[in-house]
Amino acid sequence: MVYYAERPSRVAGAVLWTRTGAGDAHSVRPVLPDGCMDLLWSGGRLLVAGPDTRAYHPGPESAADRYVGIRFYPGTAPAFLGVPAHELRDRRVELTDLWPSAEARRLTERMDAARDPVVALESLALERAGRAEPPDPLITYVVKALEAGQSIAATAAEAGVNTRLLHRRSLAAFGYGPKTLGRVLRLQRALALAWEGMPYAQTAAVAGFADQAHLARDVKELTGMPLGELLRGRLRAR
Known part of the structure; x- marks a missing residue:
C-alpha cells in the first residue's frame, strides 16, 4: 500500500x-x-x-x-x-x-x-x-487572475504589460506561456469539483470550460486518461 x-x-x-x-x-x-x-x-x-x-x-x-x-x-x-x-x-x-x-x-x-x-x-x-529574490508581483498577479478564470488579454491589460512580455515572463516563471498555465489551473479547478461529486456538466460550467465535451478533451490531453478513469484511480489510491 x-x-x-x-x-x-x-x-x-x-x-x-x-x-x-x-x-x-x-x-x-x-x-x-x-x-x-x-x-x-x-x-x-x-x-x-x-x-x-x-x-x-x-x-x-x-x-x-x-x-x-x-x-x-x-x-x-x-x-x-x-x-x-x-x-x-x-x-x-x-x-x-x-x-x-x-x-x-x-x-x-x-x-x-x-x-x-x-x-x-x-x-x-x-x-x-x-x-532568494522576493516573488515578482506580476507573476503573483498572473497566477491569481488565471486561477479566477480571467482571460490572458485581460490579465495582461490589468497588469500593464503587453501579451508578448507576459508570455516571456511566464516562460521563465512557470515553464510555459500563460495559455498553458491557464489550462493547467482550469484542469485543477475541474478535478477538485468533480472529486467532490459535482456532475460533469456543472463542473465544466463552473470551472470555465465551454461545455462538458471541452472538459473531457482537456482532461484527456493533459492527463492521458478520461475523467471517470482518473477519478476512479484516485478513489482506489485513497
Missing part, C-alpha cells in the same frame, strides 16, 4: 508532502500538471521536478521508495533554484546538475543524516528561500 500525505509549509505558499510504502505500478498514480515545481528527496538523492505539461508516470521501480517533497507555489521555484522554469519543463533533474556539486552533495548528506527528512527538507528550503 502506498500512502500520501501533505501539509502547508512555512515557506510561503508551499506544501510539504510525503509518499511512503510499497506497492505495484497501479498503486503509484500519475503526477498531474498543476503549475508547480518540486524539490524532493529520496534514496539519498535530491531532485527537482520541473513544471509538467502532461501527466508524469513514475516508473514501477519507484513504488517502493520513500519520497519527501516540497511543492512550491506557481512561479516561485525559479528564484529558489536559480534556473528559469522553461529549462526544467517536463523534466526530473538531479540537484547536482543545477547547483555546484559541493553544495548539492552537502545538502544531500544533510538530508541523509536527518532524523526527520520532512523537517530537514523544510529547513533547507527556508534557508534557501531567505536568500
Whole structure:
C-alpha cells in the first residue's frame, strides 16, 4: 500500500508532502500538471521536478521508495533554484546538475543524516528561500487572475504589460506561456469539483470550460486518461 500525505509549509505558499510504502505500478498514480515545481528527496538523492505539461508516470521501480517533497507555489521555484522554469519543463533533474556539486552533495548528506527528512527538507528550503529574490508581483498577479478564470488579454491589460512580455515572463516563471498555465489551473479547478461529486456538466460550467465535451478533451490531453478513469484511480489510491 502506498500512502500520501501533505501539509502547508512555512515557506510561503508551499506544501510539504510525503509518499511512503510499497506497492505495484497501479498503486503509484500519475503526477498531474498543476503549475508547480518540486524539490524532493529520496534514496539519498535530491531532485527537482520541473513544471509538467502532461501527466508524469513514475516508473514501477519507484513504488517502493520513500519520497519527501516540497511543492512550491506557481512561479516561485525559479528564484529558489536559480534556473528559469522553461529549462526544467517536463523534466526530473538531479540537484547536482543545477547547483555546484559541493553544495548539492552537502545538502544531500544533510538530508541523509536527518532524523526527520520532512523537517530537514523544510529547513533547507527556508534557508534557501531567505536568500532568494522576493516573488515578482506580476507573476503573483498572473497566477491569481488565471486561477479566477480571467482571460490572458485581460490579465495582461490589468497588469500593464503587453501579451508578448507576459508570455516571456511566464516562460521563465512557470515553464510555459500563460495559455498553458491557464489550462493547467482550469484542469485543477475541474478535478477538485468533480472529486467532490459535482456532475460533469456543472463542473465544466463552473470551472470555465465551454461545455462538458471541452472538459473531457482537456482532461484527456493533459492527463492521458478520461475523467471517470482518473477519478476512479484516485478513489482506489485513497
